[in-house]
Amino acid sequence: MISSIIGQLFGIVPFGDIVFGFSEFSIIGFVVALIFTIVVYLTKPEKQLEAQKFRVEDKLEVVSLEELKIRRMMAIVCGIATAGAMLTYDLFDYALFLTLVGIANIGIVSAVKKDWVLNASYQYGLIAMIATLPLFGSAGMILAKTGTLSLFELPKIPTSLLFEKIIFAAGMAGETGIAPFYASKAEMFRAPGSPYILMIHLSSLLLIVRTVEILLTI
Amino acid sequence: MDEERKCGLYLLIIGLLCTFGIVMFKGMICYLLYVIAVPCLLYGIGSYLIPKTRRKNAGRLPFRGF
Amino acid sequence: MDSSIINVVNLTIHAFLVGSLLLGLHRKIIARIQGRPGPPIIQYLLHTIKFYVKEITFPITAGNPLYIFVALLDVSVWLTALIIAIDLKSSLLIIIGIYVLQKIVEHGCGLSSGSPYGKIGGVRSVFSAAAEVPLFAVVAAIYLTTHSVLISDILNYQSIHGSLLFKMPICAFAFFILLVSKAPNSPFGIVKGKDIVSGYMTEHYGLLASIIYIAEAIAYFALLWIFIAVFIGPWVVSHPLITLAVMVGLTVILAFVNGLTPLLAPHHSVMLQMTIAGLVLCDVLYRLIMGG
Numbered sequence: 127m128i129s130s131i132i133g134q135l136f137g138i139v140p141f142g143d144i145v146f147g148f149s150e151f152s153i154i155g156f157v158v159a160l161i162f163t164i165v166v167y168l169t170k171p172e173k174q175l176e177a178q179k180f181r182v183e184d185k186l187e188v189v190s191l192e193e194l195k196i197r198r199m200m201a202i203v204c205g206i207a208t209a210g211a212m213l214t215y216d217l218f219d220y221a222l223f224l225t226l227v228g229i230a231n232i233g234i235v236s237a238v239k240k241d242w243v244l245n246a247s248y249q250y251g252l253i254a255m256i257a258t259l260p261l262f263g264s265a266g267m268i269l270a271k272t273g274t275l276s277l278f279e280l281p282k283i284p285t286s287l288l289f290e291k292i293i294f295a296a297g298m299a300g301e302t303g304i305a306p307f308y309a310s311k312a313e314m315f316r317a318p319g320s321p322y323i324l325m326i327h328l329s330s331l332l333l334i335v336r337t338v339e340i341l342l343t344i
Numbered sequence: 345m346d347e348e349r350k351c352g353l354y355l356l357i358i359g360l361l362c363t364f365g366i367v368m369f370k371g372m373i374c375y376l377l378y379v380i381a382v383p384c385l386l387y388g389i390g391s392y393l394i395p396k397t398r399r400k401n402a403g404r405l406p407f408r409g410f
Numbered sequence: 411m412d413s414s415i416i417n418v419v420n421l422t423i424h425a426f427l428v429g430s431l432l433l434g435l436h437r438k439i440i441a442r443i444q445g446r447p448g449p450p451i452i453q454y455l456l457h458t459i460k461f462y463v464k465e466i467t468f469p470i471t472a473g474n475p476l477y478i479f480v481a482l483l484d485v486s487v488w489l490t491a492l493i494i495a496i497d498l499k500s501s502l503l504i505i506i507g508i509y510v511l512q513k514i515v516e517h518g519c520g521l522s523s524g525s526p527y528g529k530i531g532g533v534r535s536v537f538s539a540a541a542e543v544p545l546f547a548v549v550a551a552i553y554l555t556t557h558s559v560l561i562s563d564i565l566n567y568q569s570i571h572g573s574l575l576f577k578m579p580i581c582a583f584a585f586f587i588l589l590v591s592k593a594p595n596s597p598f599g600i601v602k603g604k605d606i607v608s609g610y611m612t613e614h615y616g617l618l619a620s621i622i623y624i625a626e627a628i629a630y631f632a633l634l635w636i637f638i639a640v641f642i643g644p645w646v647v648s649h650p651l652i653t654l655a656v657m658v659g660l661t662v663i664l665a666f667v668n669g670l671t672p673l674l675a676p677h678h679s680v681m682l683q684m685t686i687a688g689l690v691l692c693d694v695l696y697r698l699i700m701g702g
Contacts, residue, residue: 151504154490157376158511165479172473172524184526186471288698304540312536316529320521321476327517327536331510334543339503342553348466351478366415374415379489382422383482383621390462390617397465 138215138278145276147215151339155212155332162328163205167198171319189319193237200237201322204230208329211336217268217275220340221261221297224333228254228301231314231326238317246313250303257300264293268344280344291341298337302330352391359384418497422628425492428654429627430455432634432661433594439665440595454627461620469613471524480518481618484625487511491632495639499562505636506546509588512629513539516601516610519622523613531609534676535601538591541680544687545588547694548581552640554697561636565644573643582641584690587683592633593664597671598679605673634660 136153139146171189178185189197204227211223232254235247267290269275272283280287303311311330315323345353362381366374434451441448468474491508494500513535520532553559555578556567568574575582591598602609614622634657639647646652674682 150500151507154504155507158507165476169473169476169479169522172477172522173471174524174529175471175526304543312533312540315517315521315533315536320473320518320524320532323521324476324514324518327539328514331513331539331543332507335503335507335510338506338546338549342503342550342559347468347474351475355478355482375418375493378415378418379486379493382489383485386485386621386624387478387482387617390620393463394465394617395463397467399467 144219145215145278146213147278148213152212155336156209159205159209159212159328159332162325163202163209166201166205166321166325169321171321174318187318193239194319196237197234197319197322200230200233201325204234204325204329208332211333215277217265217277217280217340217344218262220336221265224261224298224301225254225258227329227333228257231303231329234322234326235314235317238319240317243314243317246311250311250314253300253303257297259297260293261297261301264290264297267293277340277343287344291344295337295341298334302333304330304334346396348394349391352388355384355391356388359388414497418493421492421496422489425496425628425631426624427455428657429629429631430458432657433627433630435658436593436661436665436668439662440669443666443669454623458620458623458627461616461623464616464620466616466618469523469525472613473522473524476518476522477614478618480515480522481614481621483511483518484515484622485628487515488625488628488632492628495561495632495636499565500560502549502552502559502561502564502636502640506543506549509546510539510543513542519614520610520612525613527607527612528610530606531601531612534603534606535610537676537680538598538601538683541683541687542588542591545584545683545690547687547690548584551578551581551690551694551697554694554701561639564640565647568643569645573641575641575643578693580689580693584686585637585641587686589633589637589660590664590667591683592629593668595668595673596664597668597674598683599673600676600679603673631657 134150136148136150138148171194173189174187175184176187207223207226207230211220211227214220214223232247232251235243238244265275268280268287271287271290272280272285274280274283311326314326317323359381362377362384365377366381369377431451431454434449434454437453438448438451468477487508491505494504494508516535517532517539520528520530520535549559552564552574555574556564558564558567564574571577587598590596593599594602602611606612611619611622635647635653637660638653638656642656646656
């Protein structure tokens with residue numbers, strides 16, 4: 127049943143309740159997240175050419191060293207959280223990783239000293255905070271209904287989880303900032319420092335795919 | 345050696361190591377190594393085929409006022 | 411050495427050549443629609459080879475090694491798609507992940523160079539990702555019908571029950587919209603619109619452009635193959651010549667769609683794609699309620 131979605135399952139690593147699983151899908155996701163984290167660590171931020179209002183010449187925007195350090199750290203935290211979210215097979219764990227990615231995303235842009243970027247990240251932060259309620263709420267409801275949160279056990283229990291799945295999808299949409307909520311997040315991508323901004327995009331897109339997998343499985 | 349060829353050299357080494365790995369190993373890891381090896385070899389070989397740049401200010405963006 | 415790797419090498423070269431020629435044909439047909447003679451069909455291939463031996467310099471504004479890495483990642487990503495889809499016939503979900511990585515490549519290419527045109531292309535790629543990824547709700551509908559998202563299982567299902575094109579026309583249409591968005595000169599191609607020079611590829615020239623061209627030829631082949639396999643059926647993909655014929659047919663349709671439509675403004679493009687994604691979601695909900 128589970129292998130008809132994620133491909134071959136190679137093995138699991140049980141840490142007590144927290145179960146990590148290795149399938150074709152999760153290995154590819156994990157490797158991609160790790161490679162990106164390494165590249166982000168190695169890359170120097172680019173210098174952006176910005177057109178100025180009422181002037182002819184353009185300004186070269188440089189990311190300063192102390193800004194770079196905090197943003198790089200948050201980007202690495204984001205990458206590790208994404209890699210963890212790819213491997214975990216526990217619903218509550220996954221929701222935690224999702225919120226951690228949301229926090230790290232705000233952290234990546236919060237060091238930029240620009241009005242519109244800070245504004246966008248504030249709005250995104252509000253949505254991400256509101257979205258944690260449906261996210262953890264649906265995890266709690268699934269636990270109350272079935273008595274387990276393990277993604278290996280849930281498909282075996284013949285209960286309809288349609289409502290919980292819809293709430294979970296709504297929570298994920300708010301947390302990763304896709305379709306209905308993308309307006310504030312797209313504004314965040316105009317900040318200089320491409321490798322760190324790239325991490326925001328990568329983490330949310332990988333998490334969407336993983337959520338689709340989870341929603342199809344349970 | 346300019347920066348482009350230096351990157352090319354590193355990538356060529358990675359590509360050749362991966363090719364060596366494809367010959368040595370069996371199973372799923374071959375696919376992974378193949379996927380890494382092809383683009384590395386493409387850039388690595390290409391960086392030694394391209395001519396040296398003849399631009400005066402190499403790397404300047406052709407954008408107004410800069 | 412695994413003998414399967416030789417198959418994969420064969421497949422890669424096949425995909426590159428066929429994809430290049432199909433893209434050349436696409437360009438030729440658009441030219442004929444517009445009343446021009448157009449370049450020869452092998453023009454895309456010639457471009458790729460010509461750029462492969464052209465000089466490159468790294469812009470002083472670029473963030474290295476991300477600047478090179480994204481171009482190489484493009485090839486890796488679509489090679490993975492080839493292996494997962496055609497060689498292993500594995501999960502469609504991984505294909506979504508790969509399409510998502512393609513969006514990351516566009517974004518990274520645009521932003522890492524530091525050019526203003528590239529930056530706009532990168533930000534637009536974020537917009538279009540927000541609209542194109544929901545189109546993959548198609549996979550959920552397919553799962554509800556066939557009870558599997560593995561391509562091999564979908565092919566088996568179709569050989570018993572007939573092709574999915576007539577069972578889920580809305581989903582086939584949504585996937586077709588994805589093909590349209592990926593094809594050159596498309597109405598949804600806001601990422602590479604001519605108003606922003608070449609979009610994300612503006613500062614990737616010479617050798618790096620050639621590498622991206624190689625990846626795009628493979629991508630075109632892989633996406634067409636996936637569409638044919640998932641919606642038309644196993645009798646087409648079982649023989650390479652029939653596959654080629656159907657691919658040429660699809661390319662002609664895509665060329666007509668792209669040649670006769672203007673480039674949409676970014677917000678209109680996103681809105682239109684979102685509307686189609688909404689249709690697919692309604693279809694999924696209908697199947698969920700009627701089926702379960």
